[in-house]
Amino acid sequence: MKTLRDLSRYPSAIAGLVIVAALVALAIYTVIAIPYDEAIRLWRGGENIWAENPKNAQPVWVNWFSAVKRPETMVFNSLDATESGPITKKREAISAKTTDIIISFPFDYAYDTFPQDLTIFFTSTFEKKQPYVNVTWITPDGQEIGLGEFSIDRTYSFRIPQENKLKRKFKDVPVEQALFTNAPVKDTHPLQGRYELRVQALVFEENADVDAKFVLYGQVHGLAGTDHRRRDLSISLLWGTPIALAFGLLAALGTTVLTMIIAAVGVWYGGWIDELIQRFTEINMVLPFLPILIMVGTLYNRSIWLMLGVSILLSIFSGSIKGYRSIFLQIKESPYIEAARAYGAGNLRVVFVYLIPRIIPVLIPALVSIIPSFVFLEASLAVLGLGDPVLPTWGKMINDANDNGALFQGLYYWVIEPSALLMLTGLAFAMLGFSLDRIFNPRLRGL
Amino acid sequence: MTDTSAPLPSDSMPSAPASAGSAPAAKAPSALARLARYTLTKMITLMLTVIIGVYLTILIANMGGFVDRIFEGQIREKITLAAAASRKMQEMPVAERNKLIEVQIQQERQRLGMDRPFVVRSLTFLTDALTLNLGRAQHMSSDSGSKQVRSIILERLPSTLVLFATANLLDFFAAVFFALMLSRKYGSLIDKAIVALSPMSSAPGWFYGIFLILIFASQLKILPFGGMVDAPPPEDTLEYALSLLRHMILPTLALTTSTIFGSIYAWRTFFLIYSSEDYVEMAKAKGLSPRDIEQRYILRPTLPNIITNFALTLISAWQGAIILETVFNWPGLGRLFFQAIGLYDTPVIVGITVIFAYLLAITVFLLDFVYALVDPRVKIGEGSRPA
Numbered sequence: 001m002k003t004l005r006d007l008s009r010y011p012s013a014i015a016g017l018v019i020v021a022a023l024v025a026l027a028i029y030t031v032i033a034i035p036y037d038e039a040i041r042l043w044r045g046g047e048n049i050w051a052e053n054p055k056n057a058q059p060v061w062v063n064w065f066s067a068v069k070r071p072e073t074m075v076f077n078s079l080d081a082t083e084s085g086p087i088t089k090k091r092e093a094i095s096a097k098t099t100d101i102i103i104s105f106p107f108d109y110a111y112d113t114f115p116q117d118l119t120i121f122f123t124s125t126f127e128k129k130q131p132y133v134n135v136t137w138i139t140p141d142g143q144e145i146g147l148g149e150f151s152i153d154r155t156y157s158f159r160i161p162q163e164n165k166l167k168r169k170f171k172d173v174p175v176e177q178a179l180f181t182n183a184p185v186k187d188t189h190p191l192q193g194r195y196e197l198r199v200q201a202l203v204f205e206e207n208a209d210v211d212a213k214f215v216l217y218g219q220v221h222g223l224a225g226t227d228h229r230r231r232d233l234s235i236s237l238l239w240g241t242p243i244a245l246a247f248g249l250l251a252a253l254g255t256t257v258l259t260m261i262i263a264a265v266g267v268w269y270g271g272w273i274d275e276l277i278q279r280f281t282e283i284n285m286v287l288p289f290l291p292i293l294i295m296v297g298t299l300y301n302r303s304i305w306l307m308l309g310v311s312i313l314l315s316i317f318s319g320s321i322k323g324y325r326s327i328f329l330q331i332k333e334s335p336y337i338e339a340a341r342a343y344g345a346g347n348l349r350v351v352f353v354y355l356i357p358r359i360i361p362v363l364i365p366a367l368v369s370i371i372p373s374f375v376f377l378e379a380s381l382a383v384l385g386l387g388d389p390v391l392p393t394w395g396k397m398i399n400d401a402n403d404n405g406a407l408f409q410g411l412y413y414w415v416i417e418p419s420a421l422l423m424l425t426g427l428a429f430a431m432l433g434f435s436l437d438r439i440f441n442p443r444l445r446g447l
Numbered sequence: 448m449t450d451t452s453a454p455l456p457s458d459s460m461p462s463a464p465a466s467a468g469s470a471p472a473a474k475a476p477s478a479l480a481r482l483a484r485y486t487l488t489k490m491i492t493l494m495l496t497v498i499i500g501v502y503l504t505i506l507i508a509n510m511g512g513f514v515d516r517i518f519e520g521q522i523r524e525k526i527t528l529a530a531a532a533s534r535k536m537q538e539m540p541v542a543e544r545n546k547l548i549e550v551q552i553q554q555e556r557q558r559l560g561m562d563r564p565f566v567v568r569s570l571t572f573l574t575d576a577l578t579l580n581l582g583r584a585q586h587m588s589s590d591s592g593s594k595q596v597r598s599i600i601l602e603r604l605p606s607t608l609v610l611f612a613t614a615n616l617l618d619f620f621a622a623v624f625f626a627l628m629l630s631r632k633y634g635s636l637i638d639k640a641i642v643a644l645s646p647m648s649s650a651p652g653w654f655y656g657i658f659l660i661l662i663f664a665s666q667l668k669i670l671p672f673g674g675m676v677d678a679p680p681p682e683d684t685l686e687y688a689l690s691l692l693r694h695m696i697l698p699t700l701a702l703t704t705s706t707i708f709g710s711i712y713a714w715r716t717f718f719l720i721y722s723s724e725d726y727v728e729m730a731k732a733k734g735l736s737p738r739d740i741e742q743r744y745i746l747r748p749t750l751p752n753i754i755t756n757f758a759l760t761l762i763s764a765w766q767g768a769i770i771l772e773t774v775f776n777w778p779g780l781g782r783l784f785f786q787a788i789g790l791y792d793t794p795v796i797v798g799i800t801v802i803f804a805y806l807l808a809i810t811v812f813l814l815d816f817v818y819a820l821v822d823p824r825v826k827i828g829e830g831s832r833p834a
Binding site: 296398410423426430 | 492493495496497499500501503504507508510513514643645646647648649650651653654657658660661664665672769770773774784785788789791796799800803804807808
């Protein structure tokens, strides 16, 4: 309680605490909103899950800061068709068996750039004879452009910009641009207004039916944008939070507590145990930390929990053991320890009940301050391509972005979002640890 | 491999001069004999440390012999494929062909020394490594085509040193200098700003590297994305140097951003603690000039720490930084290490480790003597026996 009151005197501590609390809340929300299995299914899912997302789309909020309004993805499904519209689906019997199905997707286009892609996904039911489809594009100024005529299978996707006929027709203007301008010249502004995509399908059987889903892929998508595999980045941003926090906290806790116990045991028992611990620390200094982690990741297993274990193992015998040791050496001589011995406290009792609790004020700031380095360690491993193979993490986002040349292509959001969260986490714990250090170390107070 | 931590002076407090004030022994042996004994014990413990550390690295780099199995599979695959491609071998009867393949596999295993058990080989690796007989790489080769681990390492060393020695020395001296300045202006606006900025050191250099690339290479297009010199490398020496400098700006800046504020803060606190000692107050009371106080009463007692940090800074520069070099595409030892691990090239991994281990051991060894020179309280030999 007193600690909390002390903390409230440091603005950086309050800021740190607020950010940490927010991150913890976000982590809890994430774990509840997107359960672990669901997150992995979404993250590892391919085109079938993310088919309606644009590729490498920027987040929606870039529109708020820009005069140029980029289109968002629009999805129209003929299954949602109603009598009153806007999507309509009409059936007209032509003969006993042949029916004409007309699906109309009218939509308003009020953006300043062109969509990324236009695709129609057809689904149809028939027994033998494939339905025949005719797709027409109607611009706001009334032009009608035939996009193609073809027979469709039970499922069929029609990617409009990839149609060779249309490409030839519009020559050097990309199809998705040509459809949105009345005078097809390169690099012009799209014509705003009400467009319509009309699908006319002829079915040749009584119970046959055709449905279509028209997807206009935008240039922006969601709060976080999408990556090269059309995945919504908000999933990895969200799930990166609990993972980063868990990794940082567990590693910091494991390292500091074990280091402290080992230092205490060494000091209390002394002799060869102390000597051994000290030699071990020196050997550990020679061992290359990151390369060993990389070797373990390359040769054994890239699971994040294995990495966590190895990191803790390698960090236990670190330089801080010497720091704890010198403090314990002083405490060991205190009269209260002698008193405990006098009434017959055993060795382990002295270590755990009398020695270790005395050092907790030093331990807490050290623990909090060390968290950022482990959070960044996980990201570092991921950036080297040694991230956990299944989990979505911030480091893996940066790694994906780097591998796909995000910085070269100007897809900054892909790098900035995870980096900002990493920085926020690191700063929060660093600021908190910093203030705790001053509160618990009276020598630093006022400095 | 110092990608992840900022140096803190208190962490690297030397262990040796802990018991500086221990009472002199009643029957002190001659100073020279004591010195010799101390030197010898120190050397032996350090050597043992190096031996165990390097042997552990050998074991880990081979995954306790597991890497041999990977190699065997690779050898078998390579030779079988070569046999399948060769016309002459195809015409042979199957039994004969298989026999020939087996013979070739055995030869290849012998060439790589894999016919002996791993434990024996690991000891050979160890003695070779310790005698700095680094041998030949298994897969990698230097750009000039040599397979000698020595040439591979020597080829990468200059590029690592030019970047990391520059950056680390710059950061070190800048940090100590600014820290001294701030400890004088304690509580000023700039002091508060540095204190507020010091949590920035929780992020490693590569992290800032990404942002710097984003701003200066991708957005402003005034500095290169990475690499060490332009491609093709300029012929003219001066142009070469300029190109190198241009490529060094971003990685140096990245390293500096990630270390400078934290280390200024750490040094500043350190100096402040020392300047609140009684003897400094005494000196102030005597009316000594601030300059004298700083040099004789603050810098002098903190010199051992400054030297320790300086030495550790120098040897950590030797290894480079794996991720920073990867992010900036810098052809240094860090990336070499990473590539070697990816190719399971144990000789290269062990070679880099053993050189680092030796450098560390030599530094730790020399530091003890340096302390004795700069700190009158420390007497060599007295601190060697546990109190």
